Amino acid sequence: MLGYFFSVITAIAAFGYFIVVPLIIYFRDAKGLRKYPNFSFLSGISNLPFIYEAHKGFRSQALLKAHQKHAVLRIGPNALSFGTKEAIKDIYGHNTKCTKDTMYKVLAGSHYHLADVIDKPEHARKRKMLSSAYAIKNLEGWEHKVADITGRLIKSFDARCTAPLVEGELPSPEDQAIDYRMWSNLFTVSAIANIGLSEDLGFLERGDDLVTAEAPDGTLSKVHFRECLHATAWAQSNLVWSYDWFQTFIRISKLVSSKYRQKWRLNKDWDGIVRHRATTRFKRFQAHEQLDDFFSALLHDKSGVANNLEWGEMVAEVSIMMNAGSDTTAIAMNNVMYLLLKNPPCMKKLREEIDETLDEDEAVAPYDKVKHLPYLRACLDESMRLLPPTTFGLPRKTPPEGAAVVEDYIPGDTTVSISSYVAHRDPSVFPEAELYKPERWLGEEGKNMQPYFIAFSAGARGCIGRNISYLEQMVLLASLLHRYEFALPCPDWEPTRRENFNLSPSAMPLKVWRRKNDEED
CATH class of the missing domain: 1.10.630.10 (Cytochrome P450)
Incomplete structure (x- = not known):
């Protein structure tokens, strides 16, 4: 009986953490990202749809098709993909204020190399x-x-x-x-x-x-x-x-x-x-x-x-x-x-x-x-x-x-x-x-x-x-x-x-x- 009780509690906690909390964050929309079209139905709530797309083997081809309808796509709860040439300079140009994303930190080993270092002075x-x-x-x-x-x-x-x-x-x-x-x-x-x-x-x-x-x-x-x-x-x-x-x-x-x-x-x-x-x-x-x-x-x-x-x-x-x-x-x-x-x-x-x-x-x-x-x-x-x-x-x-x-x-x-x-x-x-x-x-x-x-x-x-x-x-x-x-x-x-x-x-x-x-x- 006790094991069943803990199983129910665990299921409820998991449902709350993986479903309820992301939905609250999505509808609260603190960053105002909900105005952008979703790459897939659940992209604004979870990164799992993009992970699923990655397993299919050609994310960029799927993005190309989606960008033919929308210049900007929400590909994750906190991620946007752009599809127009003007975005290149703003995101990657010499005067951009953007920095390397957290992904590079996640994949880095004990030390950064030239391609994944995030800190600008360290990169220089x-x-x-x-x-x-x-x-x-x-x-x-x-x-x-x-x-x-x-x-x-x-x-x-x-x-x-x-x-x-x-x-x-x-x-x-x-x-x-x-x-x-x-x-x-x-x-x-x-x-x-x-x-x-x-x-x-x-x-x-x-x-x-x-x-x-x-x-x-x-x-x-x-x-x-x-x-x-x-x-x-x-x-x-x-x-x-x-x-x-x-x-x-x-x-x-x-x-x-x-x-x-x-x-x-x-x-x-x-x-x-x-x-x-x-x-x-x-x-x-x-x-x-x-x-x-x-x-x-x-x-x-x-x-x-x-x-x-x-x-x-x-x-x-x-x-x-x-x-x-x-x-x-x-x-x-x-x-x-x-x-x-x-x-x-x-x-x-x-x-x-x-x-x-x-x-x-x-x-x-x-x-x-x-x-x-x-x-x-x-x-x-x-x-x-x-x-x-x-x-x-x-x-x-x-x-x-x-x-x-x-x-x-x-x-x-x-x-x-x-x-x-x-x-x-x-x-x-x-x-x-x-x-x-x-x-x-x-x-x-x-x-x-x-x-x-x-x-x-x-x-x-x-x-x-x-x-x-x-x-x-x-x-x-x-x-x-x-x-x-x-x-x-x-x-x-x-x-x-x-x-x-x-x-x-x-x-x-x-x-x-x-x-x-x-x-x-």
């Missing part, structure tokens, strides 16, 4: 420390590393080339020897490990991403880099939207779902991958190796004065470098190849530009030759417009006194965002937005669209690694299109895509063969 300190390593003038110092990695990938592709495709025929399954999604990712991880940590992972030689992870007690194990990184993003991006309940949801998910248990285990392995990269590189510093990489910027400034960072901060910076420095660029590389193969006239025009620039026997495109090619840059930007690697609305928080967004006062401490997937489809900026049209980026028209291109975010919190990303994308794409022909499994083939924090495509099998007149180089 970090950016100053790292900006010299990422500056355009220093790209020449990293070009030889990118060229080396490109040469390694070419050697692996050469070994997997097939006979030319007979016109009118489809590639046989056995000739689809290259998963370009995987290989582009092996390329970017190898590149950032070399540029950032002076480490040779051997991925491109082996054709796999097996890497050493280190547990807190020093135990070493072999794990798969991509599996661990993507599992971490999958689990976090599904549950993080209810900030106060995130840790509770983690515990519940481990109890009720074998899939979640596997993802969180792989998340620990991701931490182990980062830990081993950092400890290995630091041991080389202690052994007095003089290495030229990003990690050096963590150790000391340009004058050689020690930064004396805490170990946790150095590990955090290695984590974001290995994460953001590899996955987004790989997605961009995969997408531009896919879109060029789906749009042969664009592929033909780009090849002509590249062939006119490179010597016939140049296997690796020198960055100095391709960095100013207008159509190459246009193809990359159009790909990142149509399929931004990071699609979700990067959340920001209004200051305590509130702020104006698109001339509408938004109360203080409210989450605001705009998805790049949505922003890049604003027809007033990008006519025929669903079409792949690199030409739109050429001339004055292209310059006028740049303020609304947010593949790398915008303002003071914009991606510090965009120059490195362009370097890698330009060198690799120009090199591959100059040397090879590619074919999808069939003309109407399409990948599946899953939105975590990034919009990640599935495997992309390709048939690859050498172009005519290239056989002897």
Whole structure:
């Protein structure tokens, strides 16, 4: 009897906490957010509908459809999504009063890294420390590393080339020897490990991403880099939207779902991958190796004065470098190849530009030759417009006194965002937005669209690694299109895509063969 009584009390308490209290808050409407249309029926009362949408795998596509009816949507009790270009400057611009949202605090480890630090002075300190390593003038110092990695990938592709495709025929399954999604990712991880940590992972030689992870007690194990990184993003991006309940949801998910248990285990392995990269590189510093990489910027400034960072901060910076420095660029590389193969006239025009620039026997495109090619840059930007690697609305928080967004006062401490997937489809900026049209980026028209291109975010919190990303994308794409022909499994083939924090495509099998007149180089 007593047990039944406590069960009833618990049920009543739960009903009050989860239903009655949110309803009271909703109808009391202290912030005046009830005037905005709800993304889903219960969005004004609970974050659970957005968490449900996250599990479906493409939040930004659902937001795009909803924003075609409403410029502003309430996606949670304290969160607004914007769908018009004017919101970009107000939320992300250099003079915005908005700061990084609570989400970044919820996901941060023991120390903040450059991408999740919320405090503006602390962000300024970090950016100053790292900006010299990422500056355009220093790209020449990293070009030889990118060229080396490109040469390694070419050697692996050469070994997997097939006979030319007979016109009118489809590639046989056995000739689809290259998963370009995987290989582009092996390329970017190898590149950032070399540029950032002076480490040779051997991925491109082996054709796999097996890497050493280190547990807190020093135990070493072999794990798969991509599996661990993507599992971490999958689990976090599904549950993080209810900030106060995130840790509770983690515990519940481990109890009720074998899939979640596997993802969180792989998340620990991701931490182990980062830990081993950092400890290995630091041991080389202690052994007095003089290495030229990003990690050096963590150790000391340009004058050689020690930064004396805490170990946790150095590990955090290695984590974001290995994460953001590899996955987004790989997605961009995969997408531009896919879109060029789906749009042969664009592929033909780009090849002509590249062939006119490179010597016939140049296997690796020198960055100095391709960095100013207008159509190459246009193809990359159009790909990142149509399929931004990071699609979700990067959340920001209004200051305590509130702020104006698109001339509408938004109360203080409210989450605001705009998805790049949505922003890049604003027809007033990008006519025929669903079409792949690199030409739109050429001339004055292209310059006028740049303020609304947010593949790398915008303002003071914009991606510090965009120059490195362009370097890698330009060198690799120009090199591959100059040397090879590619074919999808069939003309109407399409990948599946899953939105975590990034919009990640599935495997992309390709048939690859050498172009005519290239056989002897």
